[in-house]
Amino acid sequence: xxxxxxxxxxxxxDLRKIIIDAKKRKRLRKKLSTLEIxxxxxxxxxxxxxxxxxxxxxxxxxxxxxxKQLAGGTLTLRSNELHLGQGGESIADTxxxxxxxxxxxxxxxxxxxxxxxxxxxxxxxxxxxLSPSSHPTQVLSDIFTVEExxxxxxxxxNICWIGDSNNVLDSLIAASVKFSFKLSIGCPKxxxxxxxxxxxxxxNNRKIYIYNDPKKAVSGADVIFSDKVISLNDKLDKNKKKxxxxxxxxxxxxxxxxxxxxxxxxxxxxxxxxxxxxxxxKRSRVWQQALNRVHVxxxxxxxxxxxxx
Ligand code: CP
Ligand code: NVA
Numbered sequence: 001x002x003x004x005x006x007x008x009x010x011x012x013x014d015l016r017k018i019i020i021d022a023k024k025r026k027r028l029r030k031k032l033s034t035l036e037i038x039x040x041x042x043x044x045x046x047x048x049x050x051x052x053x054x055x056x057x058x059x060x061x062x063x064x065x066x067x068k069q070l071a072g073g074t075l076t077l078r079s080n081e082l083h084l085g086q087g088g089e090s091i092a093d094t095x096x097x098x099x100x101x102x103x104x105x106x107x108x109x110x111x112x113x114x115x116x117x118x119x120x121x122x123x124x125x126x127x128x129x130l131s132p133s134s135h136p137t138q139v140l141s142d143i144f145t146v147e148e149x150x151x152x153x154x155x156x157x158n159i160c161w162i163g164d165s166n167n168v169l170d171s172l173i174a175a176s177v178k179f180s181f182k183l184s185i186g187c188p189k190x191x192x193x194x195x196x197x198x199x200x201x202x203x204n205n206r207k208i209y210i211y212n213d214p215k216k217a218v219s220g221a222d223v224i225f226s227d228k229v230i231s232l233n234d235k236l237d238k239n240k241k242k243x244x245x246x247x248x249x250x251x252x253x254x255x256x257x258x259x260x261x262x263x264x265x266x267x268x269x270x271x272x273x274x275x276x277x278x279x280x281x282k283r284s285r286v287w288q289q290a291l292n293r294v295h296v297x298x299x300x301x302x303x304x305x306x307x308x309x
Contacts, residue, residue, distance in 0.1 A: 002304050004127045005115055007136045007174035008200065014303065015178055019144050021299040021308050026292075034065065038298075041071035042307050049102035050129065051077040053085075053109045054232045058268060059129050059137070062293035063106055070298055075102070079109075095121035104304055110233055125304035130232075132167060138267050139171035141296035143179060145289045146223050149263055154181045160221035160258070162186040162214055162248050164241075165193045168227045168267055173197055177206045184209040186217025188244050214248045221258040226250055228271040242272065251275040255283065265289050 007015065029038055048067045050060060060076055067074045083089035091114065098105050099122050107115060108129040119126050128136055146154050159181050161169055169185070173193060176183040177200075185193065189212050201208055211217040218224060229245045230238050255262065255278060264284045266274060278284060302308050 001125045001306060003119055003125050004136060004300050004304055005119070006128065006134045007139060007171050007178060010136075010178075012178040015140060015143075015175075017308055018140060018296065018299045018303050019147070021302065022144055022292075022296045023148070024309070025298055026295040029069070032069075035068055037071045038069055042302060043067065043070035043072035043305065046070075046072035046103040046305070047101070048072060048074045048104050048106060048301070049077065049098055050074060050106040051079055051082075051108070052129070053079045053107075054130070056108055056129070058290055058293060059106075059108060062290075062297055063129070065294045066297040066301060069294070070301060072103075072301075091117045092121045094118075096123075099123040104301065127300065127304060130167060134171050134174075135167045135267070136171050136174075137293065137297055137300060138168060139175050140300065141293045142172075142225070142265060142267070142289060143175055144296045145265065145285065145292045146263075148292070149285055149288070150222060154179050156181075157222040158182050158184065158220055158259070159223050159225065160184045160186065160217050161225045162217060162250055162254075163226045163273055164229050164231065164245070165191050165197075166227060166231050168225075169193065170197055172225065173201060173208055176208060177201060177204045180206070182209070184211065184217045184219075184221065186211050186214040186248060188212060188248070191244070214250075214254055215257050218254055218257045222262050224250065224255060224258055224262060224264050226264075226266050226273050228269065229273050230271060245273065249273060249275065250278050252277055252281075 050063055064074045079085035084094045095118050104125050105122060106127040106129045109131055112131045112133050115128055115131055128134055143154055150157060161172060165187060192210050229242055264278055266286050
């Protein structure tokens with residue numbers, strides 16, 4: 001059994017294996033409809049319990065479909081419906097019960113420490129479905145999407161991020177180290193990735209390129225990523241923060257500095273950080289990106305169960 005918590009803690013060869021498996025599985029079920037089960041039904045009889053402390057549309061739906069296509073099932077919980085969320089039960093006892101009823105646990109939380117605490121008491125694998133420091137299932141799936149569309153290994157591409165230094169960017173930075181790709185980041189000076197993250201990159205003998213001018217960050221990019229300036233439960237003054245990101249808006253003019261064949265990706269939900277023209281335009285691949293989460297998460301689930309082919 002394996003956990004899936006942070007990309008930086010998972011060996012690069014395992015991440016690559018997950019992507020290869022997802023590609024194979026996606027191809028094999030090309031003619032199957034949404035709820036038809038993969039031929040090998042690898043998770044027959046298995047239950048994923050997924051729990052959300054924060055809102056979610058894509059993550060909950062894509063994990064639900066992923067389990068169903070693998071022949072398993074899901075139960076979706078809101079933590080405030082449990083004794084745990086009301087302060088009436090410990091993580092230790094909750095984790096034991098989750099491990100008794102379920103075979104794997106996925107958790108979206110406001111606290112990285114809670115994931116670690118659950119991990120300590122669970123006897124089943126845990127998947128991080130977004131935490132303050134990481135959104136690993138999103139970003140691994142995004143690597144898959146980039147390679148699917150660009151038809152080459154991500155190592156050979158210039159990747160750019162325009163936006164806040166948040167959980168999605170932290171996972172993308174981890175991915176840039178694991179998959180060895182060039183990552184340029186465009187953000188205001190006081191929203192740059194924190195020292196801890198930059199030091200981790202350095203320690204791994206890699207480099208990330210940070211610019212406070214969005215044009216410089218986008219220059220020559222093959223892929224432009226973005227995310228909401230205001231994340232779930234962001235505690236900062238929202239209007240002030242949006243103001244500080246104003247010149248980082250991704251519009252047609254800004255992407256004209258990218259490579260002519262560049263694509264635009266966004267994990268969704270979106271805010272004002274991107275114009276409708278770009279988001280709905282021909283370079284945008286956001287719907288394909290969202291759907292691919294099903295395919296990649298299936299292989300992540302199999303990895304956690306030790307069942308990757
Ligand atoms: N991209 C993503 O994780 O979306 P949700 O917040 O809707 O799950
Ligand atoms: N950075 C965003 C991602 C949402 C999928 C957040 O944490 O809210």
